[in-house]
Amino acid sequence: MAGATLVIKDLHVTVEDKEILKGVNLEIKPGEFHAVMGPNGAGKSTLAQAIMGHPKYEVTKGSVTFDGQDVLEMEVDERAKAGLFLAMQYPSEISGITNSEFLRTAINAKRGEGNEIPLMQFIKKLDKTMEFLEMDLNMSQRYLNEGFSGGEKKRNEILQLMMLEPKVAILDEIDSGLDIDALKVVAKGINSMRSDEFSTLIITHYQRLLDYITPDFVHVMMDGRIVKSGGPELAKRLEAEGYDWIKEELGIEDEAVEQ
Amino acid sequence: MTIQTKYPFDKSLIEQYSAKNGEPDWFKNLRLQAFELIDELPLPKPDKTKIERWNFTDFKEHSVESDAYNSIDDLPEEIKSLINTDSDKRNLYVQHNQTSGILSLSNDLKKKGVIFTDLLTAVKEHGDLIQKYYMTEAVKADEHRLTAFHAALVNGGVFLYVPENVVIDEPIQSIFIHDQADVPLINHVLIVADKNSSVTYVENYYSMNEKAEGIANIITEVIAFDNANVKYGAVDTLAEGVTTYVNRRGYAGQDARIEWALGLMNDGNTISDNTTNLIGDGSFADTKSVVVGRGKQTQNFTTKVIHHGKGSEGFILKHGVVKDEATTIFNGIGKIEHGASKSNADQESRLLMLSRNARGDANPILLIDEDDVMAGHAASVGKVDEQQLYYLMSRGIPKEEAERLIIFGFLAPVVNQLPVEGVKKQLTSVIERKVQ
Numbered sequence: 001m002a003g004a005t006l007v008i009k010d011l012h013v014t015v016e017d018k019e020i021l022k023g024v025n026l027e028i029k030p031g032e033f034h035a036v037m038g039p040n041g042a043g044k045s046t047l048a049q050a051i052m053g054h055p056k057y058e059v060t061k062g063s064v065t066f067d068g069q070d071v072l073e074m075e076v077d078e079r080a081k082a083g084l085f086l087a088m089q090y091p092s093e094i095s096g097i098t099n100s101e102f103l104r105t106a107i108n109a110k111r112g113e114g115n116e117i118p119l120m121q122f123i124k125k126l127d128k129t130m131e132f133l134e135m136d137l138n139m140s141q142r143y144l145n146e147g148f149s150g151g152e153k154k155r156n157e158i159l160q161l162m163m164l165e166p167k168v169a170i171l172d173e174i175d176s177g178l179d180i181d182a183l184k185v186v187a188k189g190i191n192s193m194r195s196d197e198f199s200t201l202i203i204t205h206y207q208r209l210l211d212y213i214t215p216d217f218v219h220v221m222m223d224g225r226i227v228k229s230g231g232p233e234l235a236k237r238l239e240a241e242g243y244d245w246i247k248e249e250l251g252i253e254d255e256a257v258e259q
Numbered sequence: 260m261t262i263q264t265k266y267p268f269d270k271s272l273i274e275q276y277s278a279k280n281g282e283p284d285w286f287k288n289l290r291l292q293a294f295e296l297i298d299e300l301p302l303p304k305p306d307k308t309k310i311e312r313w314n315f316t317d318f319k320e321h322s323v324e325s326d327a328y329n330s331i332d333d334l335p336e337e338i339k340s341l342i343n344t345d346s347d348k349r350n351l352y353v354q355h356n357q358t359s360g361i362l363s364l365s366n367d368l369k370k371k372g373v374i375f376t377d378l379l380t381a382v383k384e385h386g387d388l389i390q391k392y393y394m395t396e397a398v399k400a401d402e403h404r405l406t407a408f409h410a411a412l413v414n415g416g417v418f419l420y421v422p423e424n425v426v427i428d429e430p431i432q433s434i435f436i437h438d439q440a441d442v443p444l445i446n447h448v449l450i451v452a453d454k455n456s457s458v459t460y461v462e463n464y465y466s467m468n469e470k471a472e473g474i475a476n477i478i479t480e481v482i483a484f485d486n487a488n489v490k491y492g493a494v495d496t497l498a499e500g501v502t503t504y505v506n507r508r509g510y511a512g513q514d515a516r517i518e519w520a521l522g523l524m525n526d527g528n529t530i531s532d533n534t535t536n537l538i539g540d541g542s543f544a545d546t547k548s549v550v551v552g553r554g555k556q557t558q559n560f561t562t563k564v565i566h567h568g569k570g571s572e573g574f575i576l577k578h579g580v581v582k583d584e585a586t587t588i589f590n591g592i593g594k595i596e597h598g599a600s601k602s603n604a605d606q607e608s609r610l611l612m613l614s615r616n617a618r619g620d621a622n623p624i625l626l627i628d629e630d631d632v633m634a635g636h637a638a639s640v641g642k643v644d645e646q647q648l649y650y651l652m653s654r655g656i657p658k659e660e661a662e663r664l665i666i667f668g669f670l671a672p673v674v675n676q677l678p679v680e681g682v683k684k685q686l687t688s689v690i691e692r693k694v695q
């Protein structure tokens with residue numbers, strides 16, 4: 001399975017009649033790690049949800065293509081099957097379905113009928129991945145995210161990422177609410193995916209995560225647009241100096257930007 | 260007698276039926292006394308469902324001889340799959356309409372004094388116990404028209420007695436097979452668990468027909484004496500067109516526990532009453548039910564826990580799915596009587612509506628007559644959660660499958676409680692068939 005390029009062009013997105021994204025352009029090639037940083041309310045999560053196809057986020061203009069295919073025409077599950085993955089900021093809790101059942105259903109949905117993963121192979125892979133992520137093996141028999149702590153939920157998102165092996169993973173504030181040890185484990189999981197065929201879009205508020213996952217590109221998002229792009233050094237400068245210098249540099253005055 | 264002509268039965272039918280069974284006089288008299296009450300007493304009044312026009316009492320024949328299923332090999336395939344395959348541990352009763360068939364109880368349990376037999380035999384052979392507990396402690400004939408009708412015309416059922424200190428590990432199973440809709444299923448299950456005993460019982464009411472015009476009047480009484488522990492599982496799958504009154508009631512002595520897991524999957528109109536009386540101090544009830552409403556059926560499920568004993572605890576959990584043009588009413592009642600201090604009454608009722616024309620209502624009711632208690636309730640009527648659906652789909656699971664997972668998850672609390680693997684599987688497949 002070769003990697004694929006995700007191309008976002010002039011993307012405008014509205015949520016409940018309010019325009020949040022005002023023309024986002026971004027290209028993610030196979031093997032690349034991108035980070036999108038920016039203050040609260042800049043539209044980072046909206047970008048993630050719009051790419052994945054959350055029904056509340058309406059694309060009013062622009063395009064998203066993946067491997068040349070029109071992503072915006074796809075149902076949410078088709079986007080996943082095409083190779084997109086979103087690690088959510090607030091994963092849903094679903095009662096009555098065990099983590100393990102859920103993962104097997106998801107893997108088999110992707111593999112298709114007649115090509116289901118053999119049970120033993122699945123269990124082996126699940127156990128190995130959970131061990132790698134330092135998760136209690138009993139968590140596979142617990143109901144999906146139900147009663148999980150914030151940190152357990154984030155680890156569980158990474159578990160899904162590693163089990164489903166997408167081509168592009170969008171990680172929406174995967175670092176929020178994690179202590180330093182959990183952060184290291186999550187980063188270890190993401191780094192283990194690094195290959196020529198896997199790319200990621202890391203959405204984060206803080207530079208902290210980027211101490212453990214080195215991005216190839218860093219983008220700054222403000223008021224619904226990507227206003228500046230650079231290398232890892234850009235993240236370091238943002239951490240040290242905040243966002244004001246960018247605003248000054250670009251002459252942005254935006255009341256929506258609040259901490 | 261003029262009024263009674265509207266019923267398809269009279270005193271002589273009851274006398275003849277009782278004589279044919281060779282019933283003792285006391286049981287016949289119990290029938291005849293109840294018969295006199297049928298007209299006097301009103302129908303029960305389930306909250307929010309009008310049942311005056313429902314047929315609960317009309318039938319063509321009162322009883323029928325059906326093929327007796329005397330061995331496992333005689334059973335239809337779908338019934339075989341419900342049964343524990345391990346024959347050494349098989350404690351099983353199978354009834355085909357009114358005809359009793361397989362009745363097996365392990366030698367070990369027989370030696371310990373456990374009684375498991377069809378009700379009409381029990382009346383003759385264990386008259387002392389039946390006379391003491393049959394419709395005396397839990398359900399009484401004079402409550403309303405349908406209990407009186409039941410007592411007068413009961414034509415099947417089973418009796419289970421667990422002596423003091425006897426702990427039964429293997430489940431005891433009953434299967435009531437129904438394929439003669441002309442004949443009413445007037446079935447009575449009586450379970451008496453003596454002090455410090457423990458038992459798990461599971462039953463199926465199984466219609467072989469998809470559609471049949473008829474009636475069912477089912478009463479269960481569970482009497483758990485001090486420190487006894489009864490787990491009761493049931494899966495009802497009576498056919499479309501069968502109007503059902505089903506009353507499952509418990510009586511719990513001091514520190515006794517009764518746990519219900521009910522899969523209420525009838526396709527006809529149904530009134531279900533599941534009440535547990537927590538009489539003794541420290542007694543405990545856990546009642547879990549799952550329901551699927553479909554087609555045009557109307558169903559009303561009242562679950563009630565009445566706290567008399569101090570420090571008694573009652574938990575009600577009901578989850579239902581409603582589709583097509585079906586109507587489902589959930590009434591959850593937690594009642595704490597004066598003097599039942601330190602009691603805890605908790606309930607949760609949730610309905611998932613799958614179609615626009617389906618109707619559902621969840622009514623939590625707390626009636627509290629004591630100060631020092633805990634009580635809580637949660638109730639909701641809603642659609643499949645969009646966010647959950649999105650989450651599952653974002654992992655590549657198609658919408659229909661995602662919905663199925665959410666519905667199954669929603670109904671899982673009861674499915675997982677059922678003791679016999681075959682019955683658990685059956686409930687899963689019934690749900691699958693009904694919600695698709």
